[in-house]
Amino acid sequence: MKSSRIEVIRKADARDVRALAGLLRREMPTELRGLTIYDCHGVENHVLANIDRGAAAPVNYHVAELDGCVAGAIEMKRTEEIQFLQYVAVAPEARGRGVGGRLLAAALSPDVSKLRLHVLETNALARSWYARLGMREVGEVGWWAGCLPAPRRETGFVLLDRAGARAEWMRLGFTQAVVEAHGKRFAVGVLGNDWLRFGAWELVRQAALLAEVDAEWPGRKALVLESGRPPEDCRSRFVQVARAFVMEGELAELQLSALKR
Numbered sequence: 640m641k642s643s644r645i646e647v648i649r650k651a652d653a654r655d656v657r658a659l660a661g662l663l664r665r666e667m668p669t670e671l672r673g674l675t676i677y678d679c680h681g682v683e684n685h686v687l688a689n690i691d692r693g694a695a696a697p698v699n700y701h702v703a704e705l706d707g708c709v710a711g712a713i714e715m716k717r718t719e720e721i722q723f724l725q726y727v728a729v730a731p732e733a734r735g736r737g738v739g740g741r742l743l744a745a746a747l748s749p750d751v752s753k754l755r756l757h758v759l760e761t762n763a764l765a766r767s768w769y770a771r772l773g774m775r776e777v778g779e780v781g782w783w784a785g786c787l788p789a790p791r792r793e794t795g796f797v798l799l800d801r802a803g804a805r806a807e808w809m810r811l812g813f814t815q816a817v818v819e820a821h822g823k824r825f826a827v828g829v830l831g832n833d834w835l836r837f838g839a840w841e842l843v844r845q846a847a848l849l850a851e852v853d854a855e856w857p858g859r860k861a862l863v864l865e866s867g868r869p870p871e872d873c874r875s876r877f878v879q880v881a882r883a884f885v886m887e888g889e890l891a892e893l894q895l896s897a898l899k900r
């Protein structure tokens with residue numbers, strides 16, 4: 640009987656890595672999984688490296704154990720201003736008994752007053768769950784997939800720490816490439832063997848920036864996560880593959896008690 644099962648909510652440790660990464664991966668929509676780090680071969684190394692760094696890590700993990708097995712996991716990212724719920728998942732057989740809420744309560748840091756998350760438009764259950772918790776929709780982000788214009792070499796654009804980024808990509812299957820140009824830095828995510836991930840339309844229009852990244856990771860498609868629609872010159876090359884809502888809440892106002900205990 641489910642009510643008699645022994646449940647423990649705790650910080651994740653090294654022995655949880657495989658089950659935790661597997662659960663988060665499995666519960667992601669299949670059509671989008673390949674556009675996340677959870678489809679990359681080294682995601683377990685990434686999780687383990689964050690667990691090993693403890694409180695100093697930018698990302699931390701908690702798990703819910705039911706009868707000794709990992710049945711829920713949460714990934715939280717924290718900066719000084721905001722905590723970001725990257726993903727929470729509970730195994731189907733353990734849902735509907737408040738495990739997700741207890742994971743969230745355990746993962747929230749009392750020192751950072753604001754919580755933010757992205758939830759897919761199609762995930763009605765999670766959206767109403769977050770709304771019940773007191774989170775409000777404050778914006779949206781489109782996921783756009785498409786192809787890049789031809790790269791064009793130009794002096795003044797430099798891929799920083801080329802060797803380090805390459806080594807990380809080989810170890811994890813993903814990395815962040817940083818290109819410096821005219822005193823500014825631009826970040827581009829390298830995801831698996833197929834994708835470059837951009838956080839702004841202006842980046843996919845910069846042929847010289849693309850040339851620096853393309854020299855190291857040639858022939859990739861582009862994934863753009865942006866609130867705005869594609870600019871005129873990108874419109875015919877990109878299709879929207881998903882839409883997420885940005886939700887926010889002040890910790891002091893969250894109704895954690897509204898979730899099942």
Ligand SMILES: CC(C)(COP(=O)(O)OP(=O)(O)OC[C@H]1O[C@@H](n2cnc3c(N)ncnc32)[C@H](O)[C@@H]1OP(=O)(O)O)[C@@H](O)C(=O)NCCC(=O)NCCS
Binds near residue numbers: 666667734737768
């Ligand atoms: C969203 C999620 C983490 C909630 O975890 P949970 O432990 O089931 O949370 P709760 O027990 O508080 O239930 C939340 C709601 O799920 C629904 N639910 C209840 N029983 C359920 C069951 N057996 N199976 C599926 N959903 C159920 C109900 O709408 C419930 O609301 P209620 O309190 O009014 O009954 C979980 O559904 C999940 O892992 N979903 C897939 C991954 C996902 O979408 N994550 C969020 C990404 S933004």
